[in-house]
Each structure stands twice: as structure tokens, then as C-alpha cells.
Amino acid sequence: MSLYERFRRRDRRALARLITHIENRKNGYRRLLAAMATTPGHAHRIGITGPPGAGKSTLVDQIVAAYAEEGNEVGVIAIDPSSPFTGGALLGDRIRMSQLINRKNVFIRSMASRGKSGGLAAATRDTITAFAAFGMDLIIVETVGIGQIELDIIDVCDTVVVVLVPESGDIIQTMKAGLMEIADIFCVNKIDREGAERLIVILDHLIHERLAPDGRAFPVVGTSGLSGEGIETLIERIAEHRQYITETGKFAQRRRRQLRSEIMDNVKERIARHLERQVEISDELDRMVNELAEGMIDPYRAADRIYDQYFHGRLTSG
Ligand SMILES: Nc1nc2c(ncn2[C@@H]2O[C@H](COP(=O)(O)OP(=O)(O)O)[C@@H](O)[C@H]2O)c(=O)[nH]1
Ligand SMILES: [Mg+2]
Known part of the structure; x- marks a missing residue:
């Protein structure tokens, strides 16, 4: 039986x-x-984002365990070099083994902060494609805050949870960093603090000032990644969000946005490689x-020269 046939029969190996084959851009x-x-x-793609140390991995651990407990198949993509899902090699003295590692219906893929050949965004998208085709019920993507890596979480997920903590600092700065635009749900973690x-x-106040165009306010949920408080509510809000976007036609819109950015990323990657x-x-670069x-x-003029010559096919070899 071919590897692909085994995949179709839901073989995790x-x-x-x-x-790995796809990530390494191997033949075929x-x-x-x-x-x-x-x-x-049919997988619901959920992004969990926020500043380092906010408790994203801890929350992912909790919500994925809850989903798995209900019999769901869950794929997790951790884009975080300090992810505990790989065994916490980089955590030094804070070694924490994830409770997910031995679960049969949870599949975890950890990515270095930069993917191989095609870059991080392509590696993430391709893994999502594989998870979805495998028949996962949920796909969870954990990433550090936007702007810090070359991936816009909103371009790969249907529901985005932004995790903040009391020590996140100036909330206005956080908003300026664009989190307001991408959040479907705000999660205030470490409510014990x-x-x-x-x-x-x-957050409630800010959100009510800025309702979504259809008058819908995104919810704010308080959680504790340590005690598990609020996790159930967070899971409920995530399900409600999916229902909301499905009923309003926004789900299809978001998927189209995801496809659009995927195509454009591929085109950009190929143009960059060709260039x-x-x-x-x-020998134009040396000359410049x-x-x-x-x-x-x-x-800038040096760049203009190379740009013009590239598009006019006049880059000469030395
Ligand atoms: N006090 C407190 N600490 C938490 C809570 N959730 C997570 N942490 C701790 O915060 C630290 C960072 O958590 P982690 O999940 O790795 O954060 P990430 O970088 O956002 O993935 C760890 O030491 C966690 O044990 C919480 O609700 N309360
Ligand atoms: Mg993490």
C-alpha cells in the first residue's frame, strides 16, 4: 500500500x-x-496568538485536551521554538511535558520559527492542508504575536483568539500592533494575577466602542491556564464564533481570503526565486x-537598476 493510501486510511505515521515529505519539497x-x-x-481552523509568555501553549494544551476528550481529532501546529509540545528541549529548567503527547486523537507538529524551502507560511499552510485532508475536526495554530513572524494568522484561520495577560503592558500599544483588527475573541489569561x-x-470598553460593522461585539473571556478556570467558556465562545460566521456567510468569505493570500504568496515566492x-x-549586483x-x-537607485533590468530581461551575465 502506498504512503498516500495509508494516509487516506487515517494512518498517523x-x-x-x-x-515531512512535503515540507522538504521532495519529489512529487x-x-x-x-x-x-x-x-x-471539515476542520475548524483556530488561531491562538499573543505575546510570548502569555500562556498560549498552556491554553492550547487545555483546550485540545478538552476537544480530544469529546472524541474529536485535533491537529496542532505550534509555531514557537519554545513549544512544550516537542518535549520542551528549549525550556531549560522549566521542562513541562504536554499532556497531549500520548493522546491517540491529537497530532502535534512543531515548526521552527522559519520553515525550510518554502518559508514558514507555506509550511504552515501545507500542514493545514494535510491535517484537513486527513479529516481532523479541529486544527489549532499557535503563533507569537503578529509582525514577529512572516505569517498572518488571519490568513490561515477561521477563528482567531488573541491571548493577553495583565502584564501585557500598555493596552493601547497592543491595539496599535493590530490585534484589535484580527481578534475574534480576546482571552485574558492569568486571571489569578x-x-x-x-x-x-x-477590553470590554474598547470593544463596545468598536463593534463589528454588524453590531456584534467580540467576546472577552478570562482564563487561567494553570487552574483551567474559564477554559470551558473559551471553548463555547470559539464554537459560537464558528456558528456565527457560518450563518452570516463570513466563513466562506474568510476561506476565500485564505485562498487568495495562499495563491499570492505562492506567486511572490516564485517571482522572488526567479529574481x-x-x-x-x-554580474549586475556586483557592479551595483x-x-x-x-x-x-x-x-535605492541601485535597486531600481536591478529591478528595471530584471523586468526588461536585460540582466547581463559576466
Ligand atoms: N500564573 C499563571 N501562570 C500561567 C498561566 N497560564 C500559563 N502560565 C505560565 O506562564 C508561562 C508561559 O506559558 P506558555 O504557555 O509557555 O506561554 P506562551 O509563550 O504564550 O506559549 C508558563 O510558566 C506557564 O506555566 C495562568 O493562568 N496563570
Ligand atoms: Mg508557546
Whole structure:
């Protein structure tokens, strides 16, 4: 039986090997992805984002355990070098083993902060494609706050949970960082700590000032990743959000947005690769570096020159 057939029969080792195969861009990976894409599945894609140390991994551990307990198949993608899901090798003295590691219906994939050949965004998308085709019920993506990595969580997820903590600092700064725009649900974690109630009140206030265009306010949920308090409510809100976007047609819109950005990312990646190859075989870059070093040109003009010559097919080889 081929690896792909075993994958179709829901063999987890086949899933692991196919994801690695695709990630490493081995022979036939495009064909594999194309086959998987014909089975889009039904998985709800949930993004968990927020600043480092907010408790994202702890929360993912809790909510995934709860989903799994109810018989769901869950795929987890941790884009976090300090993820405890890999055994916590990077955590030093804070080694925490995830309670998820030995669960049969949970599959965890941890990504380095930068993917291999195709970059992090492509690696994440391809893993989502594989998880979805495998028939996962839920796919959870944990990422550090936006702008810190080359992936917009909103471009790969249906529901985005932004995790904040009382010590997140200036809430206005957080808002300016664009979290307001991407949050479907705010989660104030570490409610055992001082300032949590205040943060919830401030968020509630800010949110009511900025209702969604249809008058819907995104919910704020207080949680404790340690005691598990609020986790059930968070799970309820996530389910409500999915129902809401499905009923209002926003689900389809979001999926279209995801597909759009996927196509554009692929096109950009290919153009960038082609450009690099062309520049490599030409001596224009060296020439520009020489002129720049001698103060004959400025960096923007040097870039203009290469850009123009690339698009006019005039990059000459040396
Ligand atoms: N006091 C308190 N600590 C928490 C809570 N949730 C997580 N932590 C701790 O916060 C630290 C960072 O958690 P982690 O899940 O790795 O955060 P991440 O970087 O956002 O993934 C760990 O030491 C957790 O044990 C909570 O609700 N209360
Ligand atoms: Mg983490």
C-alpha cells in the first residue's frame, strides 16, 4: 500500500511522513498537495496568538485536551521554538511535558520559527492542508504575536483568539500592533494575577466602542491556564464564533481570503526565486555594489537598476 493510501486510511505515521515529505519539497510533493487539496475536509481552523509568555501553549494544551476528550481529532501546529509540545528541549529548567503527547486523537507538529524551502507560511499552510485532508475536526495554530513572524494568522484561520495577560503592558500599544483588527475573541489569561479584572474591563470598553460593522461585539473571556478556570467558556465562545460566521456567510468569505493570500504568496515566492536566480547569474549586483561602495549611486537607485533590468530581461551575465 502506498504512503498516500495509508494516509487516506487515517494512518498517523503516514500523515507524519507525508508532512515531512512535503515540507522538504521532495519529489512529487506538488502532486501530493494537489491530491490532498481535493479533500478539504471539515476542520475548524483556530488561531491562538499573543505575546510570548502569555500562556498560549498552556491554553492550547487545555483546550485540545478538552476537544480530544469529546472524541474529536485535533491537529496542532505550534509555531514557537519554545513549544512544550516537542518535549520542551528549549525550556531549560522549566521542562513541562504536554499532556497531549500520548493522546491517540491529537497530532502535534512543531515548526521552527522559519520553515525550510518554502518559508514558514507555506509550511504552515501545507500542514493545514494535510491535517484537513486527513479529516481532523479541529486544527489549532499557535503563533507569537503578529509582525514577529512572516505569517498572518488571519490568513490561515477561521477563528482567531488573541491571548493577553495583565502584564501585557500598555493596552493601547497592543491595539496599535493590530490585534484589535484580527481578534475574534480576546482571552485574558492569568486571571489569578493582579490587574486581570481591570484588563477585562478595559477590553470590554474598547470593544463596545468598536463593534463589528454588524453590531456584534467580540467576546472577552478570562482564563487561567494553570487552574483551567474559564477554559470551558473559551471553548463555547470559539464554537459560537464558528456558528456565527457560518450563518452570516463570513466563513466562506474568510476561506476565500485564505485562498487568495495562499495563491499570492505562492506567486511572490516564485517571482522572488526567479529574481534571485537571474541576479545570481548576472554580474549586475556586483557592479551595483562597486558603484555603491564608491559613492557613485545610492542604494535605492541601485535597486531600481536591478529591478528595471530584471523586468526588461536585460540582466547581463559576466
Ligand atoms: N500564573 C499563571 N501562570 C500561567 C498561566 N497560564 C500559563 N502560565 C505560565 O506562564 C508561562 C508561559 O506559558 P506558555 O504557555 O509557555 O506561554 P506562551 O509563550 O504564550 O506559549 C508558563 O510558566 C506557564 O506555566 C495562568 O493562568 N496563570
Ligand atoms: Mg508557546
